Amino acid sequence: MDIEPDMTRAMKTFNRVPRYGTAVGRIMMHEATMLNWQRIERLIESRFEDCITVLIDTEYGPFLEGATVAAEVEAGLMAFLKSQYELLDAICAGTFVPDFMHLKYDFHNIKVFLKLSRGESGAEPMLSGLGSLDTERLASAVEGEGGTLGPYWEGLIRDLKEESDAIDGPGAVDTVADRVFLEKRLAIAGKEKSRLLVDFSRAAIDVANLKTLLRGRVLGKPPEYFADALAAGGRLDRSELVGLAGDPPDRFSARLLATRYGGMLEEVLHSEDRQVRLTSLDRDSDEFLLEKLAGMRRMALGPERIVMYMLKRENEVTLLRVVLMGKLHGVSAPVIERRLSSTYTRGGVQV
16 A cells, blocks of 8 residues: 555645744634624724724724824834734744745835836835835845845846846836746745645736736737736746737637636626726736635645735735725725625635
């Protein structure tokens, strides 16, 4: 009787217990404090002042108490997220999980400084405080001052700068950096040796590539744009997608509908309204990635449970931002509810 596969799984589980056992235990305590749909419905139906009162009894209480204007709400929500990332850094030190989660914020800040270096105004106020890189050292590295961040990040920034400088147009930095971010996050998932994190990262690449493909065609982008913007590593072959960008509309739609993402794209491809198409794509792709997290639930002692919690928390903060900002600006309850992802109305906010 061949027992090797079972032994392999057993050894993987055993190795994860000392590495993630304590971290997952801490995360489970925080999972229990996440907002359920009943409380969210109460927020949607309440006045802004009552929303703050409701949230006082949650983990958001210390961060939102006394908030009365939009700037205070935003500051409180970001301070809460920062506390969650500080927790992550403490309980997952020595693993690749903090790198996996911080990476998008580091790339965001890199984009801000690269845009400033190109003379694109209005970027500095958008710096994120959730990255792992010191922003002063990051600014120096973008200016070409060596020895501030180390060879890996300095080399990456140099490559991003050279590649974006070779592209005409104000969106060059976003085009290059967004692609490289997705590829680097997939590489981190591979280093963590988590099949589910790899699958999630590959799905995120596919979703981003499809959004880039559709938006690029709507905006009439030239073929070379897609070669710069589409990321490698997804389930959908990058070179095929680049070739698909120049196909006539009927063939383009037929080939996309034949992919594993056809169901997600059907409404988008069949709508004649450009705005409906792009809005529908954003909503459906966000929901698709949230649903991909469901598979992480069964991984009780690995990094997947931790990543799932962090991503769910980030989505919860986004939900609260929609609700609270809507209340401050006099948006009605039905409109606020329509703006929320239907994933939440199915109870998806709970872990």
